Amino acid sequence: MRASLIQIAVDPDESVNSRRDRVASLVSDQRGADLVVLPELWPVGAFAYTAFADEAEPLRGPTHDLMAKAAADAGVWLHAGSFVERADDGTLYNTSLVFTPEGERAAAYRKIHRFGFDKGEAVMMGAGEDLVTVALPQTTLGLATCYDLRFPELFRGLVDAGAQTLVIPAGWPERRRAHWTLLAQARAVENQAYVLAVGTAGTHAGVEQAGHSIAVDPWGEVLAEAGAGEEVLTVEFDPAGVTATREQFPALKDRRLGLAPPSSGR
Ligand SMILES: NC(=O)CCC(=O)C(=O)O
Numbered sequence: 355m356r357a358s359l360i361q362i363a364v365d366p367d368e369s370v371n372s373r374r375d376r377v378a379s380l381v382s383d384q385r386g387a388d389l390v391v392l393p394e395l396w397p398v399g400a401f402a403y404t405a406f407a408d409e410a411e412p413l414r415g416p417t418h419d420l421m422a423k424a425a426a427d428a429g430v431w432l433h434a435g436s437f438v439e440r441a442d443d444g445t446l447y448n449t450s451l452v453f454t455p456e457g458e459r460a461a462a463y464r465k466i467h468r469f470g471f472d473k474g475e476a477v478m479m480g481a482g483e484d485l486v487t488v489a490l491p492q493t494t495l496g497l498a499t500c501y502d503l504r505f506p507e508l509f510r511g512l513v514d515a516g517a518q519t520l521v522i523p524a525g526w527p528e529r530r531r532a533h534w535t536l537l538a539q540a541r542a543v544e545n546q547a548y549v550l551a552v553g554t555a556g557t558h559a560g561v562e563q564a565g566h567s568i569a570v571d572p573w574g575e576v577l578a579e580a581g582a583g584e585e586v587l588t589v590e591f592d593p594a595g596v597t598a599t600r601e602q603f604p605a606l607k608d609r610r611l612g613l614a615p616p617s618s619g620r
Pocket residue numbers: 394400468469499500501502504524525526527530533
């Protein structure tokens with residue numbers, strides 16, 4: 355299976371419309387890939403909080419329609435990263451979209467863990483409530499977004515729902531790049547799954563982005579890693595590697611669910 359991870363540079367000097375067109379053309383160029391993945395909130399920038407409300411779109415807005423067409427043009431499965439969704443009741447969400455090679459929407463995932471503690475996304479956006487998996491012919495994707503990477507229980511839920519390839523679009527800052535790499539490998543090892551984690555490049559809203567998109571196999575080995583700038587990172591992997599790893603080293607079978615809460619030990 356061949357995946358193209360497109361690490362987009364989010365530059366405040368480029369308008370959202372121009373970036374959308376540029377990204378659509380980059381996706382259309384990926385004919386021959388099985389799966390293309392884009393980063394988190396690439397139209398506006400994950401830290402551009404002040405622009406979230408102005409750039410919010412309905413689920414079926416300009417980003418949706420352009421990405422649906424780009425997926426069909428290239429004939430690829432497209433994880434189109436995320437955009438700021440304005441729901442019918444006015445709530446904003448950090449929403450990811452997945453399209454089939456025919457340009458049909460296969461899934462929408464609203465980010466469950468919002469970043470920012472008491473500001474930014476955490477106070478401006480609603481939280482998603484639903485785990486989302488997407489069955490491709492070759493593998494089942496489990497969807498998560500950026501800060502979600504820090505919450506292992508979410509990924510266990512995805513694995514229990516059948517996920518074999520964990521896809522994580524992000525807008526991860528350079529300042530915490532070590533966490534990004536470490537957590538991507540940890541999620542792959544503990545879940546015996548492929549991890550495709552795609553970040554942004556450049557600096558927006560004063561936050562330098564880490565780039566360094568990464569593909570990790572179920573044994574935790576790094577298959578491919580991008581640099582800091584805009585880049586299309588191509589990775590080939592064998593989806594059967596998940597079953598093979600889970601059979602050869604069946605640690606997932608040793609989980610102890612439903613343990614009693616701690617007692618005083620006396
Ligand atoms: N956009 C995000 O979710 C940023 C997450 C982050 O910076 C971190 O977890 O660290």
